[in-house]
Amino acid sequence: MASVESFIAECRIKGIKLTGQRRVIAQVMVEGQGHPNAEQIHADAAHQHDRISLATVYRTLRVLRDAGMVIEHAFPDGRCHYELAGRPHHDHLIDKESGAIVEFCDPEIERLQQAIALRLGYRLTGHRLELYGVRAR
Amino acid sequence: MASVESFIAECRIKGIKLTGQRRVIAQVMVEGQGHPNAEQIHADAAHQHDRISLATVYRTLRVLRDAGMVIEHAFPDGRCHYELAGRPHHDHLIDKESGAIVEFCDPEIERLQQAIALRLGYRLTGHRLELYGVRAR
DNA sequence: GATCATTTGCGAACGGTTCGCATCTTGGAT
DNA sequence: ATCCAAGATGCGAACCGTTCGCAAATGATC
Numbered sequence: 001m002a003s004v005e006s007f008i009a010e011c012r013i014k015g016i017k018l019t020g021q022r023r024v025i026a027q028v029m030v031e032g033q034g035h036p037n038a039e040q041i042h043a044d045a046a047h048q049h050d051r052i053s054l055a056t057v058y059r060t061l062r063v064l065r066d067a068g069m070v071i072e073h074a075f076p077d078g079r080c081h082y083e084l085a086g087r088p089h090h091d092h093l094i095d096k097e098s099g100a101i102v103e104f105c106d107p108e109i110e111r112l113q114q115a116i117a118l119r120l121g122y123r124l125t126g127h128r129l130e131l132y133g134v135r136a137r
Numbered sequence: 138m139a140s141v142e143s144f145i146a147e148c149r150i151k152g153i154k155l156t157g158q159r160r161v162i163a164q165v166m167v168e169g170q171g172h173p174n175a176e177q178i179h180a181d182a183a184h185q186h187d188r189i190s191l192a193t194v195y196r197t198l199r200v201l202r203d204a205g206m207v208i209e210h211a212f213p214d215g216r217c218h219y220e221l222a223g224r225p226h227h228d229h230l231i232d233k234e235s236g237a238i239v240e241f242c243d244p245e246i247e248r249l250q251q252a253i254a255l256r257l258g259y260r261l262t263g264h265r266l267e268l269y270g271v272r273a274r
Numbered sequence: 275g276a277t278c279a280t281t282t283g284c285g286a287a288c289g290g291t292t293c294g295c296a297t298c299t300t301g302g303a304t
Numbered sequence: 305a306t307c308c309a310a311g312a313t314g315c316g317a318a319c320c321g322t323t324c325g326c327a328a329a330t331g332a333t334c
Binding site: 076112 | 264
Binding site: 017019021022051052053054055056059060 | 312
């Protein structure tokens with residue numbers, strides 16, 4: 001998902017009605033980085049659109065999530081954080097001191113998770129792996 | 138933590154004041170099984186004590202958690218679930234259909250998590266690993 | 275048993291998220 | 305370009321799990 005344009009195009013293809021607010025939220029998600037929560041997205045969006053409510057941010061994120069265009073993570077700060085879907089799969093390491101979020105992917109862990117689920121008699125449909133740590137000195 | 142008695146004894150050692158309500162909650166945690174949430178603990182406790190509020194359950198669980206005697210998990214149903222601490226470390230596989238929670242432990246995954254954190258320049262202080270799946274037919 | 279810090283129940287508050295509703299906007303059809 | 309139905313928006317209230325404030329009750333220590 002390189003550009004706002006292609007994101008908007010995908011919305012159209014998926015039958016998601018486009019409004020001024022939604023375009024702004026799309027831009028914030030595509031051009032922003034990291035794993036913002038709804039409040040941060042709202043703040044960024046408000047910067048470009050003077051008439052956008054937090055409720056609309058939540059509603060739009062839900063629409064995008066249900067369309068598979070955005071991924072929602074319930075992080076342990078008690079809020080949901082959002083990121084663009086379609087990027088390579090990864091998990092998260094969360095810096096307990098700064099709150100910084102580092103992405104990583106380990107094929108070996110992914111493989112093991114499959115194996116464990118299978119061993120327990122389950123078909124894996126998803127997983128959540130978060131590491132918490134502090135910078136090593 | 139085999140018995141309610143030893144749990145109570147540990148409370149005394151740790152300076153946790155014992156009340157009727159706390160004894161009942163201790164019993165529910167020690168003799169119950171699984172990963173109940175506060176509401177379920179409250180329901181079980183109310184069965185043995187006719188004067189126990191949900192607020193007390195939360196307060197007691199917090200005391201026990203802070204004392205390291207109970208572990209709190211924020212599962213994706215939006216509630217916190219509790220289990221006795223001191224048992225061997227494990228992670229959880231959650232049945233997306235029934236809500237059943239299966240415990241597992243994989244030393245290899247534990248080792249990999251350490252290695253990943255280190256590789257990213259962090260000292261691991263904790264982790265959360267949940268697998269979601271459905272029964273394989 | 276008296277004392278005093280702690281704990282309790284109650285109901286209100288909290289924080290993130292969702293909802294209800296009246297109003298406004300969008301996008302397809304004309 | 306204009307109209308219209310379907311759908312989106314802002315606002316504030318509601319929601320839900322959890323926490324808090326307070327006056328009353330209880331437990332550990334003497």
